[in-house]
Amino acid sequence: MEAVASAGMEPGIGSESASKVTPFLLRRADSMCARRLAKSVLGGERSSDPVNRSRVRDAFLAAARDAHAELRKPEPAHFAGIGTDLVPEEQRVLAQASHWYLALFGDRAARYADNGLDQPTYSRRLDMRLGGWVDLTVVGEAGDKELRQFNLWSQQSATDDPLDHDAVKAAVLRLAAWAGDAPLRVVWADLVRGLASECIVDLRRDGDLAELRSWLDGRVEVVRRRIATPAAHAGADCDGCTFVAACPEHPTGAHFSSRRGDVVPGIVSLTPTSLEAWHRCRREWRNRKLLQIPHSDGDGGTAHGQQVHDILRFVHQQGSCRDGNHVEGVLADHGFDDPRLLDEIARHTRRCPEGAESLGHEVTHARFHRTPLPLYMATARIDALWHHDGILDAHDYKTGRRWSDRVSEDRQARVQAWVLAPLAARLGARVRVTFEHLALEIDDDPEPFDPDDDDLAQIEDELRAAAEAMRAEKEFAGIDDRQVCARCGYRSICTDSAAPSEPVWPMVVADDSDDVRGDDEA
Helix, strand or coil: CHHHHHHCEEECCCCCCCCEECHHHHHHCCCCCHHHHHHHHHCCCCCCCCCCHHHHHHHHHHHHHHHCCCCECCCHHHHCCCCCCCCHHHHHHHHHHHHHHHHHHCCCCEEECCCCCCCCEEECCCCEEECCCCCEEEEECCCCEEEEEEECCCCCCCCCCHHHCHHHHHHHHHCHHHHCCCCEEEEEEECCCCEEEEEEECCCCHHHHHHHHHHHHHHHHHHHHHHHCCCCCCCHHHCCCCCCCCCCCCCCCCCCCCCCCCCCCCCEEECHHHHHHHHHCHHHHHHHHHCCCCCCCCCCCCHHHHHHHHHHHHHHHHCCCCCHHHHHHHHHHCCCCCHHHHHHHHHHHHHCCCCCEEEEEEEEEEEEECCCCCCEEEEEEEEEEEEECCEEEEEEEECCCCCCCEHHHCHHHHHHHHHHHHHHHHHCCEEEEEEEECCCCCCCCCECECCCHHHHHHHHHHHHHHHHHHHHCCCCCCCCCHHHHCCCCCCCCCCCCCCCCCCCCEEECCCCCCCEEEHHHC
16 A cells, blocks of 8 residues: 555564654653663663553543444443442543543444554664554444544643644554555544544645654654763653663662552652652552542642742743843743732842852752662752852742741652752762742741751651552552642542542533533533
């Protein structure tokens, strides 16, 4: 077939040892740690950890494929009782996904077509395997072929063109053999938020095929350039990396695989945010960190805090916070006309170490722990990192209330201090963690944390104990505290919630209406 030959994709053909890329790797190729990228593409020894996102996906797709085992329209009965072996929060996501699948596709009779794409597709032209999930392929009553690609967890932006999503582009290229000479209907659907877009792709047309091939070629070229010099870079990519052994950034690194059926990875990942969630509510920690379940409720309003962080990063990257004209220009360039924000920046300026060497803004550092077991990787994102007067000074911007008089009492600050200790040692400096409270109603900042060696050793033991408890946890019971539950992003779908509510996920009001609203408006 002309389309197949032009696309150069041959399912089931090609060496299993050929390098492999996925939509995730293609999308992250520019910024991912080059060593992690190279190991992911070229293969090799690694820790084996669960891909928990596939739990909901696999359960939903099994029901959808059964619903279309014959040429027919999907019905509610086809999705009744799916995912009974999953946790209640996952079952609520499945119920939401089923609701929107029926609303979006319930009028289309179709039959499932098994294309055998559970394994990557080999490209002779690129001598590379292309992987990624190809969700649901169906054939309609008139023999028309259709790809349905779903989002069930992340807050991906909805667009008018499904080909704006890398996963869709990769799936279409892999389906060239199946599409053949016929146009392919392509649908991307967020089955939690009820968003969908579709288009028709005709691989016989030079424009459609050339655009997809150009995208793939360009991204593969970036991958090959990056992995040619696979230098390791400690940072955000260390969180969840399964190639820690022999990493030059982590001399004590080792592989460790999760136990069969376990949802906790072999190397426990610790961040200030996840550790706080663990101590606040173990069920929330599991839902958010391990299962990556989409929030069913609001997050408590962090938009303004993120704006402050973003603006301060722009201000420092492009000039000085002490230059009033520069600050006003940055605010204007980003469309902010908020006196409160200007006052908060002024408060920051009085706390910003004058003449200090900047080591980055909103930068992530990582540190690995090996013995005594369990293994864990701690990462911490630092709002601003300064080097001055023999001090490695990590500043954390705060726009909310003040919780304590001493930063040393803050669990998240303790993680930051431990993660930064090796860098401080290399600089011949000591660590300090400073909280800058920028809210106008707070008069003074808490006392900074200047940990000594004993403090750092104690923090390491605290983190090890937390990682050990995470590895041993089986029940993941909720906190059942109304004050805590009222701020949880899962309070409406958690069976242990002491603050019951309805999900903010949108729902169709009636089967014969185009109106859509959130459950909280019903």
